[in-house]
Amino acid sequence: MKNIIFIAPPAAGKGTQSAKIEKEFKIPHISTGDILREKAHEDSEVGRYVLEVTTTGGLVKDDIMYQMLEERLSKKDCKNGYILDGFPRNVNQAEKYDEILKRLNQELGYVIVLELSEKTLEMRITGRRVCENCGLVYNINTDNMQPKVESTCDKCGGRLKQRNDDNISSFKTRYQVYLEKTQPLLDYYKQKGVLYVVNGEGSVDEINQAIRSILMEGKNK
Numbered sequence: 001m002k003n004i005i006f007i008a009p010p011a012a013g014k015g016t017q018s019a020k021i022e023k024e025f026k027i028p029h030i031s032t033g034d035i036l037r038e039k040a041h042e043d044s045e046v047g048r049y050v051l052e053v054t055t056t057g058g059l060v061k062d063d064i065m066y067q068m069l070e071e072r073l074s075k076k077d078c079k080n081g082y083i084l085d086g087f088p089r090n091v092n093q094a095e096k097y098d099e100i101l102k103r104l105n106q107e108l109g110y111v112i113v114l115e116l117s118e119k120t121l122e123m124r125i126t127g128r129r130v131c132e133n134c135g136l137v138y139n140i141n142t143d144n145m146q147p148k149v150e151s152t153c154d155k156c157g158g159r160l161k162q163r164n165d166d167n168i169s170s171f172k173t174r175y176q177v178y179l180e181k182t183q184p185l186l187d188y189y190k191q192k193g194v195l196y197v198v199n200g201e202g203s204v205d206e207i208n209q210a211i212r213s214i215l216m217e218g219k220n221k
């Protein structure tokens, strides 16, 4: 399986789609946001820095990202492909990623972008809930993504909570950062001939189907 990069604005459903593709194609899902949320628990200078930046919705310094990413991609489970969710987020990171790929003898693979309106994103961000025990993601504003019992994980019974950056104020910053810094990546990857665009407004299953058809038949380029 080729490597996959997901690019999308905040709360577009990258994490949900990545988790499905991880299961279906048996390749690891690497979320830089998840790695950083772990780091933010550390009682260290870097931990405190990461907590502050991620809570307010800015971007963590590139150098910290590169080191974390290369370490993760060097692991054995990435040899047969992986899903990158949340990286690269700006053109500098994309250029650095090209260098990392060369060093690891890996190929770029597919770059899949999910497109959604700002209105849908706001609805998704205020409805997102995450199980604090197993990490499963729900959305109380989206059909078929609500938990069966309020605030409780269907899978493990854990408590559902809101991410501390899932509020309208942090969303506004994250969305602005996406438009200014991340969207220019679409041209970067279009020129390399690896960009695929998916309409992210549909149901989880419809979007999954569109992604699967790209991975299996190279559609939607």
Ligand code: AMP
Residues within 6 Å of the ligand: 010, 011, 031, 032, 033, 034, 036, 053, 054, 055, 057, 058, 059, 060, 061, 065, 085, 086, 087, 088, 089, 093, 165, 174
């Ligand atoms: P996400 O879970 O992808 O929405 O990421 C949550 C937060 O982690 C973002 O708002 C950023 O503060 C930070 N973050 C994640 N990935 C990156 C990255 N590639 N570069 C810089 N900051 C990042």
